[in-house]
Amino acid sequence: MVETVVSMGLPVDERLEIKKNRLMPEETSDNMKRIGIVTGTHGDELEGQFVCYELNQRIQKHPEYLHGIVDIYPAFNPLGIDSITRGIPMFDLDMNRIFPGSEEGPMMETMVSRLMSDLKGADMCIDIHASNIYLEEMPQVRINEETADQLVPYARLLNVDFVWIHAAATVLESTLAYSLNMIDVPTLVVEMGVGMRITKDYGYQLVDGILNLMKEMGIWSGPVESVREPLISSDRAIGFVNADHPGIYLPDARIFDEVMRGDVLGKIVDPLTGSVLEEVKAPITGKVFTRREYPIVYSGSLLNRILGGAEE
Template sequence: MIERIVEMELPAGEKLIIEKNRIQGERLRPDAARLAIVTGSHGDELEGQYICYETARRLKEGLQFLSGTVDIYPALNPLGIDVVQRTSPLGNVDMNRVFPGSPDGTLLEQAAARIVEDLEVGNRISPEYGSRIVDGIFNVMKLLGMWKDREDMLAQG
């Protein structure tokens, strides 16, 4: 299911639109893990869009095996992708340098803040379990059914 995360008016009547593709497994449980795949912050790095497309296609073919949720954010810098330019055409700004953004900042800072807010919604991993990298690995392993809970993962190293 495609969900709009950001929709902001631009000059000349255009819009900045950032979407995510939410894929949920058929075996979805109330305590199911969530994995977020985020690409497209640099408009000239198009490999991420292909990875997102292939990942979504393959997940949809095997929904019966998926017990969690995968959120795919294929284009954090859609304006840069449109012109195949690393930075956003709005002020020549590198989107990686804008995060975590600010609700009261520039247009791109506001967009980044909305993306971060959406990424944090539903994150069931507690901060005391280390960095977001460790959290991400746990989410992947839980989605694959390799570990039941954090304690099991931590016990196995």
């Protein structure tokens, strides 16, 4: 059942509407579990659109397996999606920097406050993001270290390749995930793929994981695929690779590649003179989980991230 969660007036007789699709079994009970699937907070991150579609398809084909409530929010920022804009156009705001909002605040704070109210009381939320147009990310869950003990067991069920536990100081309190976790709605942030694209393989992988998590929660009783055991960052080094020179980056290493310290990951070249400005080398031994996709780089541009082994 499609419901309008937020409806607010805009100039020129238009309306900002945020909708969800609520899937639930025919027979309901007061103690049913509820999971929210949220995406589209950033308008240039589209990987979650396919996840919402595919999850809708699988549940609707087998409603007999559904024993709880699944709320699917494919477009938290519909204005951004419509205009292919990361933030909220006209308001020049990053939507993921104004949570939890306020009913008494400006228009956008009122909007996010109502979204928070709608998600309040859920037993789980999956907040799906993509990378930007510059980088590709391995399917991963990102977790604040303050909530790691609670959330890592759930993240292991989600069929991602990597769980990145961030230091608390690097996690902004104004994000949806932080705000929901603070009101006891366990929330996992998924990052995967590339901005402005849909990577279907990553989408299938995550949907398998969501169904697996739903089965563990008692929301889904249908068959599920076996899930992969993710690498956990807590006892591993993270190697950041940044450009020293401006130019055109030609990467050789791919996502998931295992590399040794000193291996060449790619090169930065000058198309005017035909010269190689820099051979980009791995600072540690490990697995590539972030890869530069956009070829134009400047000094300091992020090129790769590498997850080191425990010995690092």
